[in-house]
Amino acid sequence: MTRHRWLVFSYFAALVALWEALARLGLWSPLVFPSPMAVGAYLVHALADGTLADATRVTCRRLFSGYILGLMFGAPAGLLTARFKIVQDTLGVIALGLQTLPSVCWVPLALLWFGQTETAMLFVVVMGTTWSVLIAVDAGVRNVPPIFARAARTMGSRGLHTWLKVILPAALPHVVAGMKQGWAFAWRSLMAAEIYVTILTGFGLGHLLHYGRELQAMDQVVGVMLVIILIGLLVDKLLFSPWERYLRRRWGLAL
Amino acid sequence: MICDSEEVAAKLTLQGVTKTYRAARGSVDALREVSLQITEGQFVCLVGPSGCGKTTLLNIVAGLDEPTGGNVLVDGCPIAGPGRDRMVMFQEPALFPWLNVLDNVLFGLRLKPNLGRRERREVAEFYLQLVGLQKFARADVHELSGGMKQRVALARALAPNPRVLLMDEPFAALDALTREQLYGDIQRIWKERRKTILFVTHNIREAACLGDRVLLFSAHPGQIREEFLIELPRPRDINSVHLAEHSARITRALKRHLTTETEAAA
């Protein structure tokens, strides 16, 4: 175990060392290729004066409100499309189409409808989340082995009881996988929205990235990118992966 | 409930049950005019080649599928869909992995009216004890072996106290040793709890070991071809010599039917 940790640690240390070495070679101007030291210095500075913490808080607030709205709409809608053929052929088809639309494509429409506001940003995140969650939940319910519902029927379960006590729990691993996918889409849409929608009600990580470019501050651009990656990794490793692993094991879907 | 029918003497009656599946390439006669009477407390085994309609028949009796023609009566009353009077044990255990062992057994009991919390618990624990798994009440399904899962499925089917048990190759996926144990268990439970059992299997020896009657099925169309009465004392041992004679007799009949079928087809 410790040996494994050492290997992992050395891998990342070597990566940073390589980066530093490349920067020191001076092949490119530090304006385009900042050294890890410079990026580190920016991060320390931004942490100290609170810009990073503020931006992260603003971004996370937007992310969670949009994500939760998207789940609240997408998950029940996915159940409906799985249950009723008519919903599948109407709403389901729309969802399938809209899901293929990259979320950044919602930005122009959101700007025209809502202007440079929080609502515009929320709208983009909700649109990015909803459809993928809907489709994942729908697929999850359809993947429930029919034997579960049949077994339940022989024991006297019917209608809503079967849905609440059998189909939903049986679909749970797929629903969580859908939530994870929805999260990934929400995260991407929010970054797109923050980079394109410049508003004064809150300065998020996407804005920091955007102004880093405007100011030609490459250390800031790379530093904020690292923070964005870190948040994505943390949510995945702490929020979704343990859940997913547990469900897959208990539901007998994995070894 | 009393239904007007002359056949109340039988627990389970099938009258000309027919099932035709319509597919793109034509229709399949999964069952044609199957008639059968099973009296209360009988153990009836259904054997026959793969695809002859055994599962179809069981699902129709369970009320999970509708016959194309004919009737299924329980105590002389036509069935209307699945009911707690007929519990099914499927080929796969079909346990709910999101519930632990005890909650799986409680699932059917919770749907049964007029049962208190305490009572349900006691009943579930009683049946877990009956299949020898009382120590695993709190275990998750994925922590059980294949044989243990089938035992839980058996307890789950028995718990609502159905008069009729429908079993579709319940032991097919198990090793010989576990199976032998379960033969003992099922005979004991059948005797103690006076169930009527319809048991589907591929295994002729298994059928001879468990059944009072063994019905030989033929395929295309699915029909009952021959019936054997097994009059051996119980509990029966799968390895006994007397049993071997019976199973040899049934095997010969099965082979005879198979060859006449292939000749007829040629």
Ligand SMILES: Nc1ncnc2c1ncn2[C@@H]1O[C@H](COP(=O)(O)OP(=O)(O)OP(=O)(O)O)[C@@H](O)[C@H]1O
């Ligand atoms: N849903 C279905 N649609 C079309 N044909 C079906 C369907 N279910 C079963 N059949 C056909 O009905 C026949 C009987 O099937 P059934 O599953 O009852 O066989 P079985 O005796 O249980 O076989 P096995 O011993 O292999 O389990 C088969 O020929 C099969 O192809």
Ligand SMILES: [Mg+2]
């Ligand atoms: Mg079958």
